[in-house]
Amino acid sequence: MPGNLDPATLDLFLAKAKAATIEVVAVENIHNAVDYAIEATKRAEFGKLLPTGGPPKPATGERRKTLAAPALSQELYDELAKKGEAENFEMIRSGLREYLAGVDVSLTIASMGIAETATLIIENEREDDRLATMICETSLIVLPKSKLFKTSYETEAFLNEALGREHNYTSFISGPSRTADIERVLTLGVHGPLAMHVILLEE
Amino acid sequence: MAAETMKSYHSQIQEALDDSFLRQTLDKFAVQYKANRTAIFADMNERELIAEIAAGKDESMGRLEELYAQFCEQAQKKGVIVHRAKTAADANEIICQIAKDNDVKKIIKSKSMTAEEIHLNHSLEAEGLQVIETDLGEWIIQLRHEGPTHMVMPAIHLSRYQVAEEFAKATSQEQDSDIGKLVKVARQELRAHFSTADMGISGANFAIAANGSIGICTNEGNGRLTTTLPRVHVVVAGIDKLCPSIHDALRIIQVLPRNATAQAITTYVSWITGSTNCEMTEDKKKVYHVVFVDNGRTDLLKDPKCGEVLRCVRCGACANVCPVYRLVGGHKMGYVYIGAVGLILTYFFHGHDRAKNLVQNCIGCQACKDVCAAGIDLPGIILEIRARLNEEQGAPLSSSLLGTVLANRSLFHTLLKFGKFAQLPVKSGQYVRHLPSIFAGNQDFRALPTIASKSFRQRWPQLAPEVSQGSVKIGIFSGCAQDFVYPEQLEAAVKILKAKGAKVVFPMEQSCCGLPVEMMGERKAAKKTAVSNVKAFHEADVDHIVTLCASCASHMKEHYPELTAGEGLESQTKAFVDKIIDFSSLLKNVLNVGSADFNNNGDKVAYHSSCHLCRSLGVTKEPRELLGEAGEYVVSPEEDVCCGFGGTYSMKFPEISGELLAHKLQGVEESGAETLVTDCPGCVMQLRGGEEKRGRKVKVEHMSEFLARNLK
Numbered sequence: 001m002p003g004n005l006d007p008a009t010l011d012l013f014l015a016k017a018k019a020a021t022i023e024v025v026a027v028e029n030i031h032n033a034v035d036y037a038i039e040a041t042k043r044a045e046f047g048k049l050l051p052t053g054g055p056p057k058p059a060t061g062e063r064r065k066t067l068a069a070p071a072l073s074q075e076l077y078d079e080l081a082k083k084g085e086a087e088n089f090e091m092i093r094s095g096l097r098e099y100l101a102g103v104d105v106s107l108t109i110a111s112m113g114i115a116e117t118a119t120l121i122i123e124n125e126r127e128d129d130r131l132a133t134m135i136c137e138t139s140l141i142v143l144p145k146s147k148l149f150k151t152s153y154e155t156e157a158f159l160n161e162a163l164g165r166e167h168n169y170t171s172f173i174s175g176p177s178r179t180a181d182i183e184r185v186l187t188l189g190v191h192g193p194l195a196m197h198v199i200l201l202e203e
Numbered sequence: 204m205a206a207e208t209m210k211s212y213h214s215q216i217q218e219a220l221d222d223s224f225l226r227q228t229l230d231k232f233a234v235q236y237k238a239n240r241t242a243i244f245a246d247m248n249e250r251e252l253i254a255e256i257a258a259g260k261d262e263s264m265g266r267l268e269e270l271y272a273q274f275c276e277q278a279q280k281k282g283v284i285v286h287r288a289k290t291a292a293d294a295n296e297i298i299c300q301i302a303k304d305n306d307v308k309k310i311i312k313s314k315s316m317t318a319e320e321i322h323l324n325h326s327l328e329a330e331g332l333q334v335i336e337t338d339l340g341e342w343i344i345q346l347r348h349e350g351p352t353h354m355v356m357p358a359i360h361l362s363r364y365q366v367a368e369e370f371a372k373a374t375s376q377e378q379d380s381d382i383g384k385l386v387k388v389a390r391q392e393l394r395a396h397f398s399t400a401d402m403g404i405s406g407a408n409f410a411i412a413a414n415g416s417i418g419i420c421t422n423e424g425n426g427r428l429t430t431t432l433p434r435v436h437v438v439v440a441g442i443d444k445l446c447p448s449i450h451d452a453l454r455i456i457q458v459l460p461r462n463a464t465a466q467a468i469t470t471y472v473s474w475i476t477g478s479t480n481c482e483m484t485e486d487k488k489k490v491y492h493v494v495f496v497d498n499g500r501t502d503l504l505k506d507p508k509c510g511e512v513l514r515c516v517r518c519g520a521c522a523n524v525c526p527v528y529r530l531v532g533g534h535k536m537g538y539v540y541i542g543a544v545g546l547i548l549t550y551f552f553h554g555h556d557r558a559k560n561l562v563q564n565c566i567g568c569q570a571c572k573d574v575c576a577a578g579i580d581l582p583g584i585i586l587e588i589r590a591r592l593n594e595e596q597g598a599p600l601s602s603s604l605l606g607t608v609l610a611n612r613s614l615f616h617t618l619l620k621f622g623k624f625a626q627l628p629v630k631s632g633q634y635v636r637h638l639p640s641i642f643a644g645n646q647d648f649r650a651l652p653t654i655a656s657k658s659f660r661q662r663w664p665q666l667a668p669e670v671s672q673g674s675v676k677i678g679i680f681s682g683c684a685q686d687f688v689y690p691e692q693l694e695a696a697v698k699i700l701k702a703k704g705a706k707v708v709f710p711m712e713q714s715c716c717g718l719p720v721e722m723m724g725e726r727k728a729a730k731k732t733a734v735s736n737v738k739a740f741h742e743a744d745v746d747h748i749v750t751l752c753a754s755c756a757s758h759m760k761e762h763y764p765e766l767t768a769g770e771g772l773e774s775q776t777k778a779f780v781d782k783i784i785d786f787s788s789l790l791k792n793v794l795n796v797g798s799a800d801f802n803n804n805g806d807k808v809a810y811h812s813s814c815h816l817c818r819s820l821g822v823t824k825e826p827r828e829l830l831g832e833a834g835e836y837v838v839s840p841e842e843d844v845c846c847g848f849g850g851t852y853s854m855k856f857p858e859i860s861g862e863l864l865a866h867k868l869q870g871v872e873e874s875g876a877e878t879l880v881t882d883c884p885g886c887v888m889q890l891r892g893g894e895e896k897r898g899r900k901v902k903v904e905h906m907s908e909f910l911a912r913n914l915k
Binding site: 097100118119127153162164167169174175179187192 | 363413
């Protein structure tokens with residue numbers, strides 16, 4: 001439903017996202033989002049979250065960049081994987097537990113967005129989906145503009161439905177992982193991603 | 204860390220006051236927090252939201268058993284094992300048993316104040332289990348074997364160098380003190396623990412009855428990993444976390460992070476329903492337990508005076524704005540829970556002995572009540588606890604004596620007359636030269652005023668004829684400080700009232716407002732003075748009751764209805780309370796005082812916004828307008844932070860009172876003001892006494908004195 005979004009709500013989202021150190025890009029369609037993920041992975045510098053700052057020395061051979069997207073539909077994942085493999089990325093769709101040392105980038109799709117807090121609502125009942133958004137250095141989250149609302153109360157019906165299920169894990173994510181526990185200095189990437197990008201979809 | 208005796212508590216406080224890193228950190232935090240909080244609430248109706256949360260919480264607590272039953276039904280249907288622990292020991296036993304049943308060796312935890320409350324780690328470790336905290340601050344203090352000093356920022360008292368030292372020990376290698384690098388060290392170390400732990404223990408901010416779901420707020424994301432990676436998940440939550448629906452949780456989330464750290468929302472909020480997917484178990488489902496901890500909560504629920512503390516959402520804002528916390532830090536301002544709510548919860552959860560000294564350390568400035576996410580009357584509950592402790596353990600001699608004296612007006616007034624002569628040997632001009640230490644030890648930070656040679660009540664017969672006519676009839680409630688120490692402040696007020704053509708009366712049967720005894724927990728004396736004052740003013744039949752003491756005004760307005768209950772004085776008390784007005788509001792809003800009334804000589808004047816005026820009575824605009832009309836009003840830093848008087852508080856904690864005073868006067872002196880004005884004689888006593896010691900760089904006046912001096 002493009003065009004239904006109140007421009008003031010979009011502006012609010014953009015302002016709050018900036019305050020929450022979220023980078024926002026707007027693209028036409030989901031294929032553009034896939035391309036954005038490929039470019040973001042190309043740009044990714046591995047090992048920023050390691051204490052030493054540099055990449056670990058691989059035991060053998062060249063270390064490949066990693067792009068995880070377990071929550072995408074098979075069709076979309078195949079499109080991503082094809083492009084990623086062409087770039088020699090290691091593509092990950094399952095078994096995220098094997099990658100707890102970290103992956104470079106993850107791509108997922110939000111169910112809804114809340115403008116007043118720059119929040120993305122993600123359903124991640126499957127362990128792999130949850131881990132992908134936590135163990136990556138850069139988290140890319142797609143949000144169709146039609147799913148953006150001004151307040152959290154407007155997402156209540158959706159949440160009630162989700163929480164009403166037999167089992168469910170739904171997350172509000174409003175920026176990269178952060179802490180201010182040492183001398184109140186804001187530091188990103190303490191347990192989760194160092195950076196978060198929202199890819200706003202027109203369609 | 205609860206001190207056994209008041210003496211050891213004082214030495215702990217002195218230690219904190221001497222910790223320059225702590226002082227600097229908390230000072231910076233206090234100033235930044237207030238500015239950030241104001242900004243983050245800018246586009247919201249804060250008062251309305253807080254009132255909604257209070258009402259919602261009260262409703263939830265009123266139907267707690269029903270919500271608990273509903274949560275159990277929903278959660279159990281979804282494969283969750285729900286427990287209810289009556290005591291801390293029961294909760295620990297249940298959780299240790301879950302660990303045993305599931306062959307757990309290693310446990311990771313995300314932050315839970317309830318787990319701290321019940322000292323869960325001790326019990327788990329006693330069973331030979333390895334427990335790792337994963338919230339960065341909690342991990343740091345775990346490595347140091349300390350308790351938290353703030354509910355949201357547990358390691359706020361530590362420097363990067365101290366953290367680097369701990370991390371070096373934990374990793375057996377040297378660590379840089381760069382904060383970014385330290386955070387990465389924690390990430391790597393803790394990630395390894397996450398990947399090998401068998402059980403995760405989390406807290407919960409919400410337990411939603413309608414769905415049997417829980418909600419957890421974190422910034423770091425450790426909550427998500429704790430609830431995802433290990434094969435067993437145990438939630439530990441106070442039973443007060445139950446709420447009817449997601450709507451209640453969403454409403455609290457609008458205030459909780461804003462109040463805690465001035466963020467619009469925490470980075471992560473996780474909503475967990477039922478036994479979720481876990482690739483580590485055979486059936487690919489997580490073993491999932493929820494342990495509700497009672498530990499005195501359902502008894503507290505029935506407590507008519509203190510039950511509202513169960514509304515607390517653990518945001519920590521009461522510590523963030525507390526001027527005493529700012530000076531001494533969390534280890535001296537709570538046992539497990541920190542700040543105003545910490546003083547209260549220590550009494551209810553951790554024993555009256557641990558609380559008895561702590562609850563004395565509230566200056567009563569109302570700053571916490573003003574920001575509380577759930578509108579809890581924290582200072583009021585602290586007073587109630589003091590009263591109960593006096594009942595239980597006997598009051599200190601000094602407070603019983605004061606209680607007896609103040610409850611008996613003629614005895615009190617006779618003693619004051621006697622005191623006037625008794626002080627002669629120690630008097631030096633307007634100040635007491637030195638006090639015998641039995642009366643006041645460590646009071647050297649300020650000069651104390653002497654009792655006036657002629658009280659206001661003695662001066663009144665001469666003044667009365669000058670103000671016997673007028674269309675508005677105003678009754679003066681003098682309060683002790685102005686009647687006996689600063690009668691000239693009331694005389695100045697009468698001069699202004701006369702100029703504005705008001706009729707003024709002074710009912711002679713009035714006595715102390717009763718606040719000093721209430722602050723000390725002497726409830727009976729407080730009741731007696733309240734009743735006699737209501738009766739005295741009922742007979743006087745006035746339009747307004749003006750008091751030039753903000754503390755008297757707020758105490759009478761807030762507490763008289765309750766203190767006079769059962770005396771058959773309901774309508775008289777209501778009329779009394781409704782008629783009370785502060786001096787600045789009376790001048791601006793009733794007598795229409797304005798620029799035309801003053802010779803403005805451009806005197807540079809700073810303002811100290813008395814706690815009881817700006818927060819209890821909500822008066823902020825009128826005094827500043829008056830200062831601008833009668834002089835040149837100069838803004839000074841932190842005008843609304845307590846001057847450190849707090850009535851008897853300054854006698855009990857002179858070391859803290861003196862620090863607050865020094866900070867206040869420093870700011871005023873730097874503002875370039877020649878005069879400092881305030882609306883409360885208690886503040887005048889403190890501020891003027893401090894300036895006397897500092898060499899009288901700034902003249903301290905009551906509003907009435909400054910205005911009368913500049914009156915046309």
